[in-house]
Amino acid sequence: MNRNDEVFWWPARVLHWLMALMIVSMLFIGAGMVATVSDKHTWLLALHKPLGISILALAVLRLTLRLLRKPPPLPVDLPLSQRFAAHASHWLLYALMFALPLIGWAMLSAGGYPVSLGAGVVLPPIAPFDPSVFALLRWLHRTLAYLLFATVLLHLAAALYHGLIRRDGVLRSMVWRRGVRDDGALPPASDEAGTSSVKDASVR
């Protein structure tokens, strides 16, 4: 098997890990900023808006790349239910990556807030100034953020399940291996314990 079919191509991996860091940070920033009256509220809020717009921009790029090149196939022996869960959760993650920044932007618009990204950059409103629209979007923003956090946890659990229990190469398809081929060479010491190449090679 050609290694290019077994791992995500490098731009997808760069985007995956960069956005993982950004999205997880964003979820913690959002949860923290609304739950404190300290000055953390101020600087977390100042971080939240430009970071959200960056995630939206990267999500566009990522979806484009995803449609451009198919990801590596799931293991053939994966049960149908897990196969379905994998696809459904991935498309849910994509949907939320788009929905949350857009809802946040529209929510601020509906609340009459300037959508300031800092340094004097203000985005145009994308929703009418309306307190009822604000209230709906504010609720959606929070609810979908919790859904995203739950989905991220599920995704993480599934990745660890593939890497530690099934050891089927699914986790490895997204992690970095310093140019090491799949055909039995040792992974770097920092690699996942469960993704030992020897074991994986035997599974294949």
Next chain:
Amino acid sequence: MSPSEPDSANDSTVPSSAPSRLPAPLGRYALIAFVISAAAAAFGYVAGPLDPQRLTPERIVDHLQANGGLHPRYRRNHAKGVCVIGYFDSNGAAAAYSKAGVFARGRTPVVGRFALPGGNPYAPDGGVPIRSFALRFTQADGQQWRTGMNNMPVFPVATPQAFFEQLRAGAPDPATGKPDPARQKAFFAAHPETAAFRAWAKDRKPSASYATERYYGLNAFYFIDAAGARQAVRWRVEPDNGAATAPLTAQDHDVLADELDRRLAQGPLQWRLWVTLAAPGDPTADATRVWPSDRREIDAGRIVLARAQAQDAGACRDINYDPLILPDGIAGSDDPLLAARSSAYAESYRRRTAEEARAGGHPPKELPR
């Protein structure tokens, strides 16, 4: 603990660079469970539920609600008020200190709101001497400057925690429906920083007009000029609307909004915007202290109000006068009250807009008494 085989346990104790033996499957399941639980617990801590001691916007707004009563679709503080529409004519004098568009010579539209403190929209106008004036300036580039000012030069307390304690001390006694004087006395005794505010409030009579009051921005901010230099400032507005009339009594209920209408029928109302420049060392993190009176002051221009609107249908109704919504060229200081105001106002706004949405989007009506 995982029921690992003896040799695998031995392996794991060897500090070798070689890959160690994999733990037994149960241990690996436990590892997954641990990682997921740790992530969820960290989230629970940051979001608040696992950190019950923290002072949150919810707790502050809950207490405002408890003290003022629950009045759906109204602000949780400064619930009774009136909208005003006008503009700010900048003379350009503050532009040397702030690059904000609002200070360049020229006109900026404003939507403002006069109000009384407290969460009761039916409070008598003559009940307290405090009046507030909020303003939203909208620059041509879409950036905004929002400020909520009060007619006292200092705030009673310096920290959100002390404000929260003040709210608790002012909670109505279930027996009388009024705050317990003993609790309030104990609060003030425990908070000597309230002395300046109490001295102001002591002989202060409730004004019979919003138009004859002076309003102070209270918190310190920074002006940032085109070169990036920061200057600590405070601001206030001085009325130019004639002398104050006889003060109100506690029996005066709804006179301020009508009085404002009568004045506006005669012509626009005006305030001068004064910016005080701090000297090095002046406190920026303490709203209970004024700066020495010899500090340099800049007359930045005139605020002109042309008309008033009822708050239930006016342009100010759905504005959250968050003091940290600032244009490029103005920044918040290290005053801890600023972040607390910002987050508590956001929570108040979230609650009243949710109530608005459930009501089908109709504007709240002032109930006849």
